[in-house]
Amino acid sequence: MKTIRYPKKKDWSALTLRPAKKTVALQALVSKVFANIQREGDKAVMKYSKQFDSCAVVSTKVSRSEITQASKAVTPDLKAAIELAKNNITKFHAAQRETTQRIETTKGVTCWRESRGIERVGIYIPGGTAPLFSTVLMLGIPAKLAGCKEIVLCTPPNAEGNIHPAILYAAQLVGVTQIFKIGGIQAIGAMTFGTATVPRVDKLFGPGNQYVTAAKQLAQQQGVAIDMPAGPSEVLIIADQQSVPKFVAADLLSQAEHGSDSQVILLSDDAEVIAATQAALAQQTKALSRNKIVTQALKNSKAIQLKSIAECLNFSNAYAPEHLILAVKDSANYIKEIGNAGSVFLGNYSCESAGDYASGTNHTLPTNGYARNYSGVSVDSFVKKITFQEVTAKGLQNIGPAIEQMAAAEQLDAHKNAVSIRLAALAKPKKN
């Protein structure tokens, strides 16, 4: 990890750039796969699963007995851990549900907002070596709390046609309604168009590689909403003399192990903290199973010395990190200065892993600077908020003339007339 001391303000913008993405032209491939799935449904899905994932399952739908067996294969310790995480995630997300608040804006004019779960949502869980059952919790729990009626999950099976038991266990635990052994572009395509076996969904969630990302983009053009734009994971840590360098190093590494394109940033007002963290990084990296990935990710990464913690906060807001750890004295004092971040971790014991798994906050967060303009996943992501209004006759008499004025000024006669015709009717049968 490169150390940079007191960069000039004009160089900040370059320092906040993420590692260049390999943008392969995948649009043509995704379009072709989508067109075939739209035309041939399950048959095309099966074909691509075989072609891309060397996987030829007889049935893509996971059966009840497979789920029961998976449940048996998960150790009691892991089940207890998942249960603890589920409870915390549920507590935190349940508080995000909105209570209806009726506002009488003018006498006789009552407006309010009610949330409705998006009817059918799709969750994509990537395959690969690590079974990301924690993401099943992070997406399934708020979906259920939001009142989504159908929660569809797609994930690629391994070469033997199986899904990791922890994924199946977590899925049934949080109330996923259907699970399919489908991965990649064909999973997103199946949920976008629907097939005889896979339902068409209204919104797609979940991480994935560049193929899945490209497929989600195309799904969006087909009218399916998506959670947020994707990008490699990242953490920014602000550390001062009160931080513990070996903790800081451990947090940087926990982010760096996600992938060789991950990025970690350390900001400090103190050269010693940076030096000690660099030393701890070197030492801890050796022991990690994913040390090759970590070493690569650290090459994209930077330790930057700035003049003060206040300046570190400014830099952080410009960077807009997915995860922000404040390992500084009186960290809570800086909260109001934080403008752009996905999730914030305060103090020496709030490690990023806590939020990744079990503290209760969601780990699906905006990367790549999108913390400037996107929020992480929450119950909000799974609902539509519908506005309602009830205007009484008296209410319309109160606001009607203003509507007539405005509609006339906008030259929208029919808008005006919808009010005038009612006010005239009300004026006619004067009762008192």
Next chain:
Amino acid sequence: MKTIRYPKKKDWSALTLRPAKKTVALQALVSKVFANIQREGDKAVMKYSKQFDSCAVVSTKVSRSEITQASKAVTPDLKAAIELAKNNITKFHAAQRETTQRIETTKGVTCWRESRGIERVGIYIPGGTAPLFSTVLMLGIPAKLAGCKEIVLCTPPNAEGNIHPAILYAAQLVGVTQIFKIGGIQAIGAMTFGTATVPRVDKLFGPGNQYVTAAKQLAQQQGVAIDMPAGPSEVLIIADQQSVPKFVAADLLSQAEHGSDSQVILLSDDAEVIAATQAALAQQTKALSRNKIVTQALKNSKAIQLKSIAECLNFSNAYAPEHLILAVKDSANYIKEIGNAGSVFLGNYSCESAGDYASGTNHTLPTNGYARNYSGVSVDSFVKKITFQEVTAKGLQNIGPAIEQMAAAEQLDAHKNAVSIRLAALAKPKKN
């Protein structure tokens, strides 16, 4: 407007289709304009304003004195109407601001969520005959309530290089920070890349024609968020014997006058209601200044007779209307049945114009069936919700073992180590 009686369930899906959009290939044009604006900034913006809008203003930025003059040009009656609308919109939207709710998910683990205004937002207001100052209120008020620091507004000037006074008046009233006389693709391009005079924004809002829509789509690929996908405006009215056919007709027409591609749908369980509304439509249309547009829009529109109001609700949920008017007896009883809609109007006096201008709800709503998976604009649209967590040493001891279990099962060693290294440090200096 065509009348359809008791369509079969299998034909519903075809009936919920919107009029086919003229999808012109605009991507190439938008890409070219964007590339030039990115390279040449204001110079390119001026060039395209001249080329596309026959407009050659010397300075795109609206001056203080222009705003002062505009304010004088707005009649006191219209000012009072705008003031009433502003108050109601403010009251309704202010209630959407979230109060921080700290949740202790486990002893020593506290999580909460705080909203931050998106720093720089851009509002696009289309030109044309009707000066849409109401949209300035609908976007500017929640932006201000959300705490957005910069609110940039772009709108095309007329041939004389002026903006309608009501737009300028509304913009200064709600706290827009900068106004530019730029329209179309070049406006969206300027706000996407930023120029010497126009700031780059983080999120773009507002309606527009197919050029603006295509430009907003491309802006999204450049990392700028957008409010929602665009489409022609629409209303669905469910009316029974208790409705007033001339009111229903007036509401259908107020939607139909938006454009020849607008769509209005009437659902009823009663043939008489449909017949009476059709008669009122024919009669009222004649008197409207926009009767050509209206006549065209009514050709896209349908009156559908169904067996019951419950069945009308089912159809409406399948259609997912932008605006839903329930002109039925005891309309409030049906609220819980409404799954998909942008904004709902209850009873005979809650006309759509009320919500379009002055009741307090927002008129920027999901069209084209997007009410299935998108919400209308609200304060939420202008904020990021950042999650925070503070885990104490004791808190980490409580949830740490679960995190270690889960991280190990996901084969993410470094995630596990970030916890283990802290738990080990806490275990060492045992004090009691």
